[in-house]
Amino acid sequence: MPSEHRLLRRVQFYETDLAGIVHFSWFFRYMEEAEHALWREAGLSIARAGEETGFPRLAAHCEFHAPLRFEDEFEVWIRVAAITRRTMRYSFLMTRGETRIASGSTTIACVSKRQGEPMKAIDIPAGIAGRFAVAPGAEEPAAGKPAT
Amino acid sequence: MPSEHRLLRRVQFYETDLAGIVHFSWFFRYMEEAEHALWREAGLSIARAGEETGFPRLAAHCEFHAPLRFEDEFEVWIRVAAITRRTMRYSFLMTRGETRIASGSTTIACVSKRQGEPMKAIDIPAGIAGRFAVAPGAEEPAAGKPAT
Amino acid sequence: MPSEHRLLRRVQFYETDLAGIVHFSWFFRYMEEAEHALWREAGLSIARAGEETGFPRLAAHCEFHAPLRFEDEFEVWIRVAAITRRTMRYSFLMTRGETRIASGSTTIACVSKRQGEPMKAIDIPAGIAGRFAVAPGAEEPAAGKPAT
């Protein structure tokens, strides 16, 4: 029952912009990569072909502390901050060595998506919610200190 | 002295993901498109070749109310929420017809970026800050009602 | 029965990379935008929710003649180069004013995609193929001269 995951990643060329640093929209994709790696660690895939359950985002937030540059190696530390009946919330901390790069959070909801019908909020299936544990202290991502 | 801008946009195929809706990371790019259109309306470009002043993001936030799908036409309404000596904050509301799609905010800082030196926060040049006005009520984006 | 389309477009910030120019992968997305605009002009949408027919790419090619930079305005000229029973081929020319920026081509195939089954090549439905005409001379995109 994982409650956190650490993803190691290298900045790719196409993730940079004309300012010479990683474009801020990429940080949200880094968060998602870490989330899906956490799900795999829990023995799950967040998207299975043909499945009628989806997990769209309700909210996403990021604070940018220092820039990332081409070929930088960095870590995305995701923690499960909260699990409710119909939502999960993660907190994130990205670091490059000792440098805090960014911190943030995302909240996902569980929905039923049948072709031709609007998405409808449903309970997270027990077989999914039961595979994760809440990480102590994850509610304060900015205060989090990456233990290396 | 513009304080807001309305960007009309159509969803592109490559902005969708396997869930059949626009990937959430794109909403942050839509925000940026509206921001830069606002700057053009103010007679400015946020990035000029050779310039040593940049405007990286300090924070970005988005709440997702309803999905966007391929070829949907939607509006991104950006308003200047606050201008301080070294930062600007925008609030956003995205709508498709009468449907609220997303709301959010971003904060940018003004930095000096000389080759080989770390970025350093500086005051926003008067010739830039003086081109924008704060939009009344923009601090409450979620409550905002798009006047159509 | 359109055989060509001209898309006007402005370079967005997130399309640039650290070299200060548009990343080459974006040219393929520009091509796709023009293609889908052509389909709309033909009264069609290349992707309808629930449809079991898709149009994946078989091949894509691009030659890069001159860079595009942030906020550049440019044109993507798409022409239908060939229609066969199961494929369509487009040629592209991108220009910024008088400057040739890039030229290329893509080939799409028509496939049947039923959930859980592999994609299978099928004939392009008559109601689709019959909506397009082949553009004379489109087979030689590089030689094409944009009539402005």
Place this chain on the structure above:
Amino acid sequence: MPSEHRLLRRVQFYETDLAGIVHFSWFFRYMEEAEHALWREAGLSIARAGEETGFPRLAAHCEFHAPLRFEDEFEVWIRVAAITRRTMRYSFLMTRGETRIASGSTTIACVSKRQGEPMKAIDIPAGIAGRFAVAPGAEEPAAGKPAT
């Protein structure tokens, strides 16, 4: 003096589109990732802050044989196909297990890029060209058989 590199990669969620497969534009980014990994293996970085030498693409080509889906693990095999005084050409083969996914090629040129001046083609510095070897048989990527 490397002449080839094999990059292992997993498909990310944001790389898929509404057709449920990886969007074709991503294959060109996968090629670039493999290229830059090859450069690192040669002890080089294709982009160094402050450098006035760049390597834009002259041409890129890809043929798509089979789709990639979310979380698929695949290999990008890059080989140096040709080195001339001012250009380098790579051939690529992407595979998922025994399945050929895509094959392609890109050609890069060496340019001098001084602020405010147009890019100008120059010779590839000897310290760079001398770090790579041409891979025998790489001119025929489609015929290439991945030795695993």
